[in-house]
Amino acid sequence: MPLLEVKNITKQYEKDKKVLSGISFDVNGGEFISIIGPSGAGKSTLLRCINRMVDFSSGEILFHNTDIMSLSKKDLRKYRTQIGMIFQHYNLVSRLTVIENVLHGRLGYKTTLQGIMTRFTEEEKKEAFHLLEKLGMREHAYKRCDHLSGGQKQRVGIARALIQQPKILLCDEPIASLDPNSSKVIMDHLKNISQELRITCIVNLHQVDVAKHYSERIIGLNGGQIVYDGAPQELTTTNIHQIYGSEAENLILA
Amino acid sequence: MKIDVYRKKKRQFTIFALIVLCMTFISAKLTNFSFVQGISSVPEAFRWMGSNLLITRESFEKMPSILDKLIETIFLSITATTTASIIALLLALLGSQTTKVNGFFSTLSRFIASVFRNIPIVAWALILLLSFGQNALTGYFALFLATLGFLTRVFTETIDETSNSSVEALQSTGANYYQVVSKAVLPECSPQMISWILFMVETNIRSSTLVGILTGTGIGFAFDLYYKSMNYNVVSLITLSIVVVVISIELISNYIRRVIL
């Protein structure tokens, strides 16, 4: 049984402008999937439909066979704790310390009061340090996040997602604002996470070569529709043309 | 082509200047303001100030009572500002696009803010005066309402501008509304908000002088009293003491801003 089943979902913000139309795919545990496509293809919206940061217009998404649109407010919180998210612009609370930001990942497990009073258990704090250690960030634990470099911020973002103990990681253009070296560090970490911890990674990417190098499966999106879904080895120049349209020439040359 | 743009700009500017001139003329007619007389009275006024607005030794005898009134005014403006800022924060959370609960409360909050800040503080003071009388509370509520309107607006803008991304991140971890507000919105926005609160304390010292003239409280009352009895030496002492207070608060605020922003 697949972990996540996306069935024929459609999203439209305005009446006759579909951002997503008829998207269907299944996701298994531990898979590393890249979603590629030109800007405006609907990649971000698709990711946000999965954790319901965006409510889709029609279709259904099943997680462990539960329809996520039917979740109550409380259950939605619980569902979201199982889905970690990583952002292009890291989305950290910049004035707080690294360790505080990592612990934000536990808020979904807390009552309102525990969250507001910052009541984290010693185990949670140790786990946070442990994750930072694994990501090579331990010595920065007490720094304020606005004093970090982009690559470091993204690693804090990953730690925040991992401390949720998620089943799935949604990564929205995680390396689009990073230099090549930091990008490699981040992608290697994501790869490790999916292989060692068996956490499914769904990664929006701009770079076809990165997607081919890291992922087990590539989904190509164009105009809100899936135009390719398969192994990276089978992705042909024709496919890339289909995905990127006229932009493709530059991408292939690059 | 380029010359055309240049010409168009020049013509636009000429039209704009003509409109401004016309309005100046109409305004002067309407208010009976004569430029010659107005401008010629400036040196005279300054000469008068130079010779009459002197702080004499006798006026210093009034210092303790002036200080008393001044402290009342300072407390009034601080109290009105802090209490207003708490309500303003709640309204701003409802009003901001990032943290709004629903569209109705958001619109309501923006509407309340707009009404409160656009009704001048004197109007509030005059209305409240009718039922509260000449009382510290009249001034307090007038300052409170006007401050509430202003702070709600700037707090809403601050939340809209600064906390969008971290709010999304915390929501995606499963955090609930109150947790998102306390762990993402407040840490991100508090420096900017404190800066606005300090600005408002400073502004309110000046406003409460104005309100005090109407409500018979604080330093405004003292000023009015000595002004009407034509004791200009004390008037200048009062003016100077206000200046000292306002500038001190400005310097402290600037220091705090430098550290926190």
Added chain:
Amino acid sequence: MDTVKSSVTFDIRTKPSGKIKITNWNKSKVVMTGTLLVLTLLSMYGFLTFDYKEINLIQATLDTLANLKLMFLQANLNNFTLAEAIYQIGLTVGLAFLATIIGAVISLFIALFAAKNLSPKPLANTIIIFIAFIRAVPTVLWVFIFAIAAGLGSEAAILGMLLHTVAFLVKAFAESIEELDAGVIEALRASGANWWHVVTNAVIPSTMTSLLSWTFLRFETNFTVAVAMGAVAGAGGIGFELFMASGFYFDMKEVGFITYAILLIAVMLEFMSTRLKKRYIVKS
């Protein structure tokens, strides 16, 4: 101490209780907390020491609410006509406009000497300090002070508002001018342009839009100030009518009408200045 997992724990900071610390009390956090604490304590002290004069708070609040209801639901004119009301509003707008426009012209000249990239530092600093002094005095006090020499009326009101406007605008203008790209001024200077050439060819054209927005913003403020001067300092206009309606006739319906009129103008001005600000004043 728990040093079993030493590789993990050696740089973890703990509280006296032995719990792991997660916050970091840097200077900025200390100052923010301190500021809020001091403000809270001062407010509490203020509430305790105000001279309440044995007021019945509940009764007064109820009365005010009743007044507000009368004002806003049955707004009406009784002691003067609509035409007169429009004239009085025009008068107030006129006061504000004159103080703003004359102030803007004077401010532009002074700001050129107060901007550190155009003027020697000692001169600029002197002007800025002097201006801060003028700004610290409430406008109404300036109006009263001018009224001693010029008599209460529009002259004193305009001069008083003018002084405050200049004090505000010089600071704003000088800061806009200082934001100007240093390279532009340098390039013109290098090509042999003198100070006035730099001002007329570079400074004014490139800061014009932001100067205009600041001026309009001040116009908006000055409208409110003009209302206040009418009510408090006998400058006439709609503010004075408001003062009469509430203080002499006790006519809440008329107070309501006047408040609506003021609100309408203020909202219009705010709308315009917000649009100008969004377009031209880039927030840093």
